[in-house]
Structures are given as C-alpha cells and as structure tokens.
Amino acid sequence: MHVFQKATNQRTRAINEQLVLRTIYGRAPISRAEVARVTGLTRTTVSDVVDQLLGSGLVEELGLGRSTGGKAPMLLQVPDDARHLIGIDVGDSQLSGAVVNLRGEVCERLELPLDGRNGEQALSRLEALLDGLIATVERPLLGIGIGTPGLIDTSAGIVRWAVNLDWRELPLAERLQQRHQLPVHIANDSHAAALAEFTFGGHGQMRSMLVVKVGRGIGAGVVLNGALYQGDGFGAGEIGHSSVADNHRPCRCGSTGCLETIASTRAVVQRARELAPHAPESLLHAVASPDGITFEDLVAAFAGGDQLATEIVTDAAHHLGRSIGALVGAFNVQHIILVGEMTVFGEPWLAAIRREAHRSALALLADETSIELGRLESNLVVLGAAALLMTRELGVSLGGAG
Amino acid sequence: MHVFQKATNQRTRAINEQLVLRTIYGRAPISRAEVARVTGLTRTTVSDVVDQLLGSGLVEELGLGRSTGGKAPMLLQVPDDARHLIGIDVGDSQLSGAVVNLRGEVCERLELPLDGRNGEQALSRLEALLDGLIATVERPLLGIGIGTPGLIDTSAGIVRWAVNLDWRELPLAERLQQRHQLPVHIANDSHAAALAEFTFGGHGQMRSMLVVKVGRGIGAGVVLNGALYQGDGFGAGEIGHSSVADNHRPCRCGSTGCLETIASTRAVVQRARELAPHAPESLLHAVASPDGITFEDLVAAFAGGDQLATEIVTDAAHHLGRSIGALVGAFNVQHIILVGEMTVFGEPWLAAIRREAHRSALALLADETSIELGRLESNLVVLGAAALLMTRELGVSLGGAG
Numbered sequence: 135m136h137v138f139q140k141a142t143n144q145r146t147r148a149i150n151e152q153l154v155l156r157t158i159y160g161r162a163p164i165s166r167a168e169v170a171r172v173t174g175l176t177r178t179t180v181s182d183v184v185d186q187l188l189g190s191g192l193v194e195e196l197g198l199g200r201s202t203g204g205k206a207p208m209l210l211q212v213p214d215d216a217r218h219l220i221g222i223d224v225g226d227s228q229l230s231g232a233v234v235n236l237r238g239e240v241c242e243r244l245e246l247p248l249d250g251r252n253g254e255q256a257l258s259r260l261e262a263l264l265d266g267l268i269a270t271v272e273r274p275l276l277g278i279g280i281g282t283p284g285l286i287d288t289s290a291g292i293v294r295w296a297v298n299l300d301w302r303e304l305p306l307a308e309r310l311q312q313r314h315q316l317p318v319h320i321a322n323d324s325h326a327a328a329l330a331e332f333t334f335g336g337h338g339q340m341r342s343m344l345v346v347k348v349g350r351g352i353g354a355g356v357v358l359n360g361a362l363y364q365g366d367g368f369g370a371g372e373i374g375h376s377s378v379a380d381n382h383r384p385c386r387c388g389s390t391g392c393l394e395t396i397a398s399t400r401a402v403v404q405r406a407r408e409l410a411p412h413a414p415e416s417l418l419h420a421v422a423s424p425d426g427i428t429f430e431d432l433v434a435a436f437a438g439g440d441q442l443a444t445e446i447v448t449d450a451a452h453h454l455g456r457s458i459g460a461l462v463g464a465f466n467v468q469h470i471i472l473v474g475e476m477t478v479f480g481e482p483w484l485a486a487i488r489r490e491a492h493r494s495a496l497a498l499l500a501d502e503t504s505i506e507l508g509r510l511e512s513n514l515v516v517l518g519a520a521a522l523l524m525t526r527e528l529g530v531s532l533g534g535a536g
Numbered sequence: 537m538h539v540f541q542k543a544t545n546q547r548t549r550a551i552n553e554q555l556v557l558r559t560i561y562g563r564a565p566i567s568r569a570e571v572a573r574v575t576g577l578t579r580t581t582v583s584d585v586v587d588q589l590l591g592s593g594l595v596e597e598l599g600l601g602r603s604t605g606g607k608a609p610m611l612l613q614v615p616d617d618a619r620h621l622i623g624i625d626v627g628d629s630q631l632s633g634a635v636v637n638l639r640g641e642v643c644e645r646l647e648l649p650l651d652g653r654n655g656e657q658a659l660s661r662l663e664a665l666l667d668g669l670i671a672t673v674e675r676p677l678l679g680i681g682i683g684t685p686g687l688i689d690t691s692a693g694i695v696r697w698a699v700n701l702d703w704r705e706l707p708l709a710e711r712l713q714q715r716h717q718l719p720v721h722i723a724n725d726s727h728a729a730a731l732a733e734f735t736f737g738g739h740g741q742m743r744s745m746l747v748v749k750v751g752r753g754i755g756a757g758v759v760l761n762g763a764l765y766q767g768d769g770f771g772a773g774e775i776g777h778s779s780v781a782d783n784h785r786p787c788r789c790g791s792t793g794c795l796e797t798i799a800s801t802r803a804v805v806q807r808a809r810e811l812a813p814h815a816p817e818s819l820l821h822a823v824a825s826p827d828g829i830t831f832e833d834l835v836a837a838f839a840g841g842d843q844l845a846t847e848i849v850t851d852a853a854h855h856l857g858r859s860i861g862a863l864v865g866a867f868n869v870q871h872i873i874l875v876g877e878m879t880v881f882g883e884p885w886l887a888a889i890r891r892e893a894h895r896s897a898l899a900l901l902a903d904e905t906s907i908e909l910g911r912l913e914s915n916l917v918v919l920g921a922a923a924l925l926m927t928r929e930l931g932v933s934l935g936g937a938g
Contacts (some may be wrong), residue, residue: 285900295900342768354866363760365868366744369901372865377858377896387898456779460859463774464756464866466767494779496789498687498697499771 147183150175152529154183155192158210159236159530163196165207184210191274192216192528212236212530217276220267221520222260223323223513224282226298226350229256229263232516233271236524238334240513242270252300257309264314277317278310279523281326281515283351287368288321288522294368297386319519319526321362323347324371326518327473327508328355329362333521333531335471335509342467344371345508346458349474352394354461355518360531362522373461374398378453397454399429399475405446406432416442433478444482451483455490462495462503473508480507549585552577554931556585557594560612561638561932565598567609586612593676594618594930614638614932619678622669623922624662625725625915626684628700628752631665634918635673638926640736642915644672654702659711666716678929679719680712681921683728685753689770690723690924696770699788721921721928723764725749726773728920729875729910730757731764735923735933737873737911744869746773747910748860751876754796756863757920762933764924775863776800780855799856801831801877807848808834818844835880846884853885857892864897864905875910882909 150173157169164172170180187193194213198206215235223230225248233242246263248256264278284296291307293299307318321329328345337343345355354371356363364370374394375387383401385392395401406427410418417435421427435443458470470491476483484507492500510517525531552575559571566574572582589595596615600608617637625632627650635644648665650658666680686698693709695701709720723731730747733739747757756773758765766772776796777789785803787794797803808829812820819837823829837845860872872893878885886909894902912919927933 285898358760358765366870367868367901367904369868369898370866372868372898372901373862375898376862376865389895389899391896457862460775460778460862461866463778464772464863466769466771466774468768493791494793496687496771496774496777497791499769499774502769 150179151183151186154180155187155212155528156530158184158187158193159212162211163199163209164211165199165209167207169210214239215273217528218271218273219276219520219523220264220271220278221513221516221518221523222263222278222280223326223515223519224256224260224280224296224299225515226283229260230513230516231263231267232513232520233267234517234520235273236530238330238517238520240516242267243513252298256299256301257304257306261310261313264310268314275316276527277319277523278314279326279519279521280306280310280318280320281323281519281522282306282320283323283353285367285369285372286320286322286325288319288325288364289368291318291320293320317523317527319522321364321519321522322353322355322368322371323515323518324353325355325362325364326515326522328357328371328518329521329525330510330514330516330518331471331473331508332357333524334517337469337509340469343469343471344461344465344467345471345473346371346373346454346461347474347514348397348399348454348472348476350398350400352398352454352474356465356467358465358467362525373457376457378457393453393457397450397457397476402432402446402450402476403427403429405449406435406443409442409446413442416440418442429475436479447479447483448486450476451479451486452490455487456494458487458505459491459494459500462491462499466499468503470503470505471508472505473510473514477507552581553585553588556582557589557614557930558932560586560589560595561614564613565601565611566613567601567611569609571612616641617675619930620673620675621678621922621925622666622673622680623915623918623920623925624665624680624682625728625917625921626658626662626682626698626701627917628685631662632915632918633665633669634915634922635669636919636922637675638932640732640919640922642918644669645915654700658701658703659706659708663712663715666712670716677718679721679925680716681728681923681925682708682712682720682722683725683917683921683924684708684722685725685755687769687771687774688722688724688727690721690727690766691770693720693722695722719925719929721924723766723921723924724755724757724770724773725917725920726755727757727764727766728917728924730759730773730920731923731927732912732916732920733873733875733910734759734764735926736919739871739911742871745871745873746863746867746869747873747875748773748775748856748863749876749916750799750801750856750874750878752800752802754800754856754876758867758869760867760869764927775859778859780859795855795859799852799859799878804834804848804852804878805829805831807851808837808845811844811848815844818842820844831877838881849881849885850888852878853881853888854892857889858896860889860907861893861896861902864893864901868901868905870905872905872907873910874907875912875916879909 170177196209199209229246232240285294293301293304310318324347327347352374375392377391378393379391383395417440572579598611601611616639630649634642687696695703695706712720726749729749754776777794779793780795781793785797809826812826819842
C-alpha cells in the first residue's frame with residue numbers, strides 16, 4: 135500500500151474512533167446500530183471501533199435495551215470514571231489544581247500559594263502541585279491540562295509570555311511531559327474558561343460563544359462552531375490590552391489606556407484608593423488608610439450602596455460594555471458570557487455592561503445578542519484545562535450538545 | 537440501502553467531486569494519479585469523478601505528460617471559461633456588474649446609476665442590469681453572485697436590512713432565482729470584498745485575513761482558515777457602527793459616535809465642510825461654497841499637502857487605527873488588508889492607521905500583524921460576488937493556494 139494512502143487510512147481510523155466515542159459519550163445509553171445510524175458509518179466499522187474502545191475501557195456495555203422488532207440491542211456508555219484528568223489553574227497569587235472525571239466532577243482538589251514566586255520558583259511549585267495531585271489518582275490518568283495567563287502557544291505547548299510569572303518562551307508542556315510521562319496541554323486561562331463554560335456549563339445546543347473573563351486581568355475565550363478559536367498567534371480574545379481611553383494610565387503591558395487599566399479588579403481598587411480621600415461621606419473613606427483599601431472593601435461598600443463604590447464599578451462596567459459592543463460587531467457571536475472576580479458585583483454591573491454594549495453596537499446585532507453571567511461558580515479554569523485535555527486527547531466534548 | 541446511509545453516500549460523492557475539482561483547479565496540469573495522491577482518494581474514485589467532470593465540461597484533457605517510468609499520464613485542467621459567472625456590486629449610487637470567468641477575468645462590464653432610487657425601483661434597476669449582462673453571456677452560466685451593503689443572510693438569501701436602499705427582509709436570492717432560473721448567492725459587500733482579496737488577490741498560502749473596506753460605509757470581511765466567517769447573524773466585521781468616540785455625531789444607523797461618523801469618506805467630507813470656513817489658508821477654503829466641497833476636492837487638497845486636509849485625513853486614520861487595533865486583539869488574524877475609496881489617501885493614511893493600531897493592541901500581537909493595502913484595484917465587490925458564487929456552487933477557490 136502507498137505510504138500516503140496508509141497515512142490517510144490511519145487518520146480515517148482515528149477520526150472514526152473519535153466520532154464513535156463522541157457519539158457514545160454524548161448520547162449514551164446507545165446501541166451499536168444507533169451509533170451507525172447517527173454517524174453514517176457502516177455497522178462493521180462501528181463494531182470494530184467499539185471493540186477497541188471496550189478493550190481500552192473507554193466504553194462499557196450496560197446491558198440489553200428494548201427491542202424494536204428483532205434482537206434486543208446491547209447498550210453502550212462511556213463510564214464517567216473511565217479516565218481521570220488533571221486540570222491546573224495558574225492564578226496570579228496561587229496555583230489551583232484538581233483531579234476530575236470525564237463529566238467534569240471534581241474528585242480531589244489542591245491549592246498552593248505562589249507567595250510572589252515567579253520564574254523557575256513558580257515552576258517548581260507547579261511541579262510540586264502536580265506530584266501531589268498525581269499521588270491521589272486511582273484511575274487511569276489521561277493527562278494534564280493547564281490554564282495560565284499570558285500568550286500561550288497551545289499547539290507547541292509553549293508559554294510565549296506570561297508577565298506576572300516572568301515566563302518567556304517557556305516550553306512548559308514538553309518539560310512536564312518529560313517529567314510525568316503524560317500528555318500535557320496548555321492554554322491561556324481565558325481560553326480555558328471558555329472551554330469550561332462550553333463543555334460543562336450546560337448551554338445546550340449553543341455552538342458559539344464568547345466568554346469574557348474579568349478579574350485582575352481581562353481576556354476573552356472564543357468558541358466558534360464548537361471549537362476553541364485561538365487566532366494565528368494564539369492571541370484571540372486578547373481584549374484587555376486594547377486601548378479604550380486616553381487616560382494615560384500605565385498598564386503592566388507597557389502601554390497606556392488599556393481596558394485593564396479601567397475595568398479590572400486591580401483598576402477599581404486603584405481608583406478607590408485615589409478617590410476615597412476626597413469622599414468623606416464614602417464607606418471607603420473609613421478604611422484605615424486609603425492605600426490599604428482592598429477589593430473586599432470595595433465589594434462590601436458596593437453591597438452597602440455606597441455612592442463612590444457604585445460610581446467606580448459602574449464606570450468600569452461602562453468601559454467594559456463598550457469593548458463588548460465592539461466584540462458584538464466584530465464576531466457577531468450571539469452568546470456572550472461574563473466570568474471572573476468582577477462578576478461579584480452582579481446585576482448592577484451586568485446591567486451597565488449591557489446598556490453600553492447595546493448602545494455601542496449596531497442595534498440589529500445587539501438585539502439578538504445575550505450577555506449573561508457564567509454558570510460555573512468555581513474551578514472555572516481548572517475545569518477548562520481538563521476540557522482542553524479531553525478535547526485534544528479524546529476528541530470528546532459535551533459542548534454544543536456533543 | 538438505508539435512507540440515511542444513502543444520503544451519506546450522496547454527500548460523500550458531492551464532497552469527493554468538490555475535492556477533485558478543487559485539486560485540478562488549483563494544481564493543473566495534473567494527472568489522475570497525482571490527484572489520487574494529493575487527495576488520498578482511491579484511483580477508481582478519482583477516475584469516476586473525473587469522468588463526470590469531463591462530461592459536464594468542468595474539466596478537460598490537455599494531452600500526455602512526461603512519463604515517470606510507466607505509461608505517460610493524461611494531464612487534466614479546468615478550462616478558464618468552462619463556466620461564466622455574473623458578479624454584481626450594489627453600490628450607494630450605482631449598480632456595477634460583470635461577467636467573469638473561473639479565474640476572475642472580466643469578459644463584460646455594465647453599470648447603471650441608481651440616481652437616488654431605492655426600494656422596488658432599485659430592484660427593477662438591478663433586474664435590468666442582470667438582463668443586460670445575461671444577454672452577453674456566450675458560455676454556460678454558473679449563476680449570479682451579489683454583494684450589497686447591509687446585513688445580509690447569505691444562507692437564506694435575504695437582505696435583512698440595507699439602509700441606503702430601504703430594503704428590509706427582502707428575499708432577494710429567491711426573487712432573482714425565480715426570474716432568471718439560475719443559482720443566486722448574496723453577501724454583504726465587505727464580506728464579498730474579503731472573498732475577492734482571498735480568492736483573486738494573489739496572497740499565496742494565507743489562510744486567514746481581515747479585509748477592512750473603508751468607503752462611504754465601513755465594514756470588514758473575515759476569512760478564517762480558508763472560509764468566510766459571517767457570525768451567528770451574518771453581521772461579523774460590522775465595525776462601522778461600533779462607538780469609538782463621544783462626539784455625539786449622529787450616524788445613519790440611528791446611534792452616535794460610530795466609527796463611520798469619523799473615518800468614512802462621508803465623514804471626512806463633512807468635517808472639511810465644517811472646518812474650511814475657519815481655515816482661510818487652506819485650499820479647501822477656496823472651494824466656491826463650503827457645502828460644495830466634495831471628496832475629490834479633499835483628495836486634491838491632500839495631494840497638494842494642504843494642512844487642513846492632512847489633519848482631517850490623519851484624524852480619520854487615527855480612529856480607524858484604534859478600531860483595527862481592537863480587531864488585532866479580538867481575532868489575532870495576522871493579515872489585515874485595507875480596501876475601499878479611502879485607500880486613495882495612500883501611504884500617509886496607512887502609516888497613521890498602522891501607528892495607532894500598533895499602539896492600541898498588545899505589542900506582541902501587533903508586531904506579528906501586517907496591515908497593507910489591498911491588491912485588487914477595481915471590481916472588488918463584483919469579483920467577490922463571483923467568488924462567493926464559485927465557492928458555494930463548485931466548492932472551488934484559488935485562495936490559500938487552493
């Protein structure tokens with residue numbers, strides 16, 4: 135057989151295997167005949183592939199289903215715990231990790247503070263966290279997924295630039311692969327958050343969504359037609375460093391006026407520290423020293439109806455809303471989901487974002503776009519990192535109704 | 537055979553036919569054996585499909601090629617004039633149309649002024665143009681492609697909203713299909729312009745690009761991984777109506793501060809009319825009456841180094857640059873191409889756009905992004921409409937190296 139033809143056949147087999155696994159994962163319990171009907175593959179092909187999947191434990195037989203005339207069909211499913219996955223969230227101040235199963239259920243969780251560590255020290259910390267998690271795993275381990283801030287080349291597994299960690303051109307995936315002898319996949323944390331919402335957020339048939347993560351940094355993850363869209367250089371959704379104002383406020387990226395300098399948690403705290411001394415009536419004025427104002431102080435003042443806190447948060451939402459309006463026009467993706475620490479400001483914050491996003495985009499497009507808070511309360515990046523691993527290694531996703 | 541299986545087989549045949557045609561179109565002269573090698577299809581399948589294509593005249597035999605050992609192979613190609621296509625550009629003031637061949641070469645051109653017609657009258661004008669063009673066609677006609685401003689549902693063939701023409705929810709494709717008994721495909725004019733650059737612009741291996749059309753209106757067409765990306769509601773690239781300034785200038789869309797109110801040809805002419813009376817030293821001051829200043833006057837003054845004209849054009853470019861910077865962050869598509877009437881301001885305009893786009897996006901992404909003027913001098917939307925028709929009916933595209 136011709137070498138090229140052989141390669142093609144191997145690729146076809148791999149595609150068929152992923153197609154069958156995805157179908158069983160998304161539609162279980164399901165019979166071989168039904169898999170053949172749904173996928174359009176022949177029954178022989180389906181039987182061969184299912185035999186392989188039974189052998190590797192990724193599929194199991196459930197028992198006989200109801201007969202529709204002939205012999206009762208054997209039903210198949212993917213056991214939730216057929217594989218376990220490790221997902222890691224490289225945060226600004228701590229590393230969080232979990233062992234999860236194929237449905238995104240958390241079996242084990244670990245956290246390690248970074249305490250200001252960066253570079254090689256942060257990396258050692260990450261390895262320690264992985265060692266700790268791997269020690270708890272009692273099922274076949276599929277691999278490791280990692281979500282980290284910065285510009286991440288998901289294909290090559292390289293952290294191109296993560297400013298807080300001082301990682302540059304770091305071949306993170308290869309390094310961890312060699313250490314742990316497991317598949318490792320890495321992605322930007324906002325991209326991971328988008329995969330988490332898409333895969334485990336219960337959004338039903340939704341095939342495309344923008345997930346905007348607003349915390350200490352701001353970034354979006356883009357899911358188009360069921361797949362993560364990362365752009366030519368893996369920087370898609372990098373909206374935090376787009377200029378939105380001529381405020382000359384310096385940004386950690388080296389530029390000024392970036393969205394992050396107005397709408398991030400860092401920015402609103404900074405603003406509160408600047409304005410509190412001049413607002414004697416504000417709850418924030420009462421904090422021991424202005425420079426001691428924390429995000430939690432601002433959240434408490436906002437919850438107490440404090441006017442200064444409300445103004446700061448609304449202004450942040452207004453600018454974020456305009457950037458989101460620009461995304462409405464650019465992508466025309468009709469489902470926009472907000473996640474991250476800033477969502478703690480809830481409905482008033484969301485309302486201000488919706489108002490400005492609607493005002494600043496073509497009405498016909500804005501009318502058809504929903505802007506909502508995310509559905510996953512915690513472990514967002516951890517789950518997204520696991521979803522990345524699952525998608526890349528098994529071709530399996532629960533998103534967009536499988 | 538099961539109905540579903542049959543449908544799958546028919547679909548497989550159609551996919552194979554498009555794959556073979558695309559391969560011959562992009563790599564001619566090529567032998568059947570080479571097509572099999574490139575596509576990974578069996579020789580028998582390729583022979584069957586080629587027989588069909590020879591029968592329909594879409595492929596022809598060129599003669600024997602050089603032997604590489606065995607029998608000399610028969611070489612195949614797609615004749616440039618195997619089909620002719622009609623492409624239409626629904627402009628603001630006129631309708632332009634052309635008959636082109638499968639390489640985008642224009643065989644015949646017609647224009648009809650709209651003279652302020654809209655609604656049903658503009659539609660009659662379009663039908664008259666089509667009658668005129670169809671009468672000139674001497675080859676098998678593949679169909680009609682149309683590019684028009686506004687929000688266009690390409691799948692359903694419906695003009696959802698074209699403000700200048702006062703067309704709303706107009707089933708344009710169906711109406712023309714019935715009249716002319718030919719396949720009809722329609723798209724937004726910026727989307728068509730993007731397809732034109734992608735298909736006929738000679739951009740080689742480039743698989744993704746943003747084409748920003750800056751004329752009386754402003755809009756972008758998005759090509760991602762070799763295909764036109766239109767968004768959930770066909771509004772992708774609708775950047776002209778994103779708010780970029782709090783200038784309160786009313787936009788024809790009903791909002792204020794839209795990019796179109798600052799960076800379009802209309803906006804710069806408007807600005808010149810406002811400022812010329814206060815600038816006695818300007819060439820624009822010499823125009824008979826300020827309200828009589830035309831786009832051509834502005835172009836002439838700019839070419840003459842007039843300071844006011846330079847300021848107006850540079851300011852327009854600055855705001856456009858910021859919007860393009862936002863696109864760099866949103867899509868991270870590394871090739872951005874500018875087309876439309878504003879490109880007449882050439883290098884100084886382009887330099888101001890590049891400067892602000894670079895400043896207002898993350899440096900690492902901006903460094904890897906090129907912003908260039910388009911390569912097609914004329915007939916952009918006409919050619920794009922033809923490319924749309926060709927892609928949808930034959931699955932054939934020259935873009936991204938076939």
